[in-house]
Amino acid sequence: MTDASWEPPSVLLAVDLVILTLRDARLYVLLVERGVEPFHGAFALPGGFLSHQGEGIEAAARRELAEEAGLTDVHLETIGVYGEPGRDPRGRVISVAYLAIAPSLPEPIAGTDAADARWTPVEDVISGSARVPLAFDHQRILTDGVERARAKLEHTTLATAFCGEHFTITELQQVYEAVWGVRLDPRNFYRKVQSAQGFIVPAGPKRRTENGRPARLFKAGPVQFLYPPMVRTNQALSSQAAAIAP
Amino acid sequence: MTDASWEPPSVLLAVDLVILTLRDARLYVLLVERGVEPFHGAFALPGGFLSHQGEGIEAAARRELAEEAGLTDVHLETIGVYGEPGRDPRGRVISVAYLAIAPSLPEPIAGTDAADARWTPVEDVISGSARVPLAFDHQRILTDGVERARAKLEHTTLATAFCGEHFTITELQQVYEAVWGVRLDPRNFYRKVQSAQGFIVPAGPKRRTENGRPARLFKAGPVQFLYPPMVRTNQALSSQAAAIAP
């Protein structure tokens, strides 16, 4: 199948970022408005090409994360590769998609390259009720990223990545509710997270307050995988199944 | 961060395949002996470069699958991207890894390009007791692929991809036992797979036999996701945790 004079084709490598966070108990994704062709004026996931030949892929993702969202030290993992011919009119572009989870930040992005970056409710984008469809195949990448986050909440301690260093159990519950799009019983949730060894550990005798009884503070525990897992009910799964259908 | 004269760097795109199958109730992976540098003479996962600029990535994976293993119409999904600088001495190579699941075939590969292809027990490769370490970062890719398969057996009907069109419940159980590396109670397994709606459906009144009471035949059911899931015990998980540590 190969002959001596044959040379493999080369492609352009890009990274795209699904950056998720929680704002007022809803799941948001960071979108940027494109300033250049193709898809000029459309919204898209933050991302860009490799800066130079020797740059690592995850390094490029972290660079874009810092440049476009001003974020460092956040959870980052790959979602997958999107590289069908024709997805980008500039040529053969292969995009590696990353999922980033940022803790709730009081303020939107400031002092970054991307003045046009906007936190947008994921629900609006997925349901199509947002301003415009996303550029390229970014709608699909977003859907895959959100489903990845949903699935990982079940078996890993990823939920704590949405919280600040210290958090209350109620805040942790809001993560699950927002990402899964379901309501959970607080009393059962308490029992469950407390019985999952190593998920959360008490963070000092401190407490925080706003209105009502102060809550105990916790921080992320030592383990990465949850046992027993936090299981999505069949109902939650089926309401999400439509979105992930190819 | 970008200026007008800047051009993004280009890279070479490869696909690598983790092809798993069951042979006499053990999990095997297809390896090929490399005939060229780098890593000449070492064993590696089947794979290769994109054949031409316009070839889709999954299309390239299916082409390699046919060329190197003579397989068509098998389950295929992406594992991830492996593209750290320096992983391949030939230049900046980005490899997209695929997981392929083939049903048990009576005979090894024949009439294919890769005369040097060998089915090798996964356990031997992962534990290091095999002939040689794999080329490139293929050991890591294999580990990731196997863990992907293990995880997907829990929540999807992937196990049926290891079986032929018709199979017995005992055969299905052997898939779980081989991939997870555990022993399961046949009686509880029967109850469980039968109660998972849409997992398996009876395939005619036929039966197959060799020695003892004939077993009912089933075929893959209509659903892709299992509810309730087939859960790995904590013991199974911890015995596998060592292998997936980064």
Added chain:
DNA sequence: TGAATAGTGTCTTTGAGACAGTATTTG
């Protein structure tokens, strides 16, 4: 004090795991 949020206890149902026993084939 009442409103609001935090946290505990208890009951019921479901399913996982252990294990005894029955059924249907071949030789």
Added chain:
DNA sequence: CAAATACTGTCTCAAAGACACTATTCA
């Protein structure tokens, strides 16, 4: 008949889900 494999039933324990109740703060 024995040997071998297929299948069914039953018990126990752990965990999910529903829901009543107590605790601690602020105004």
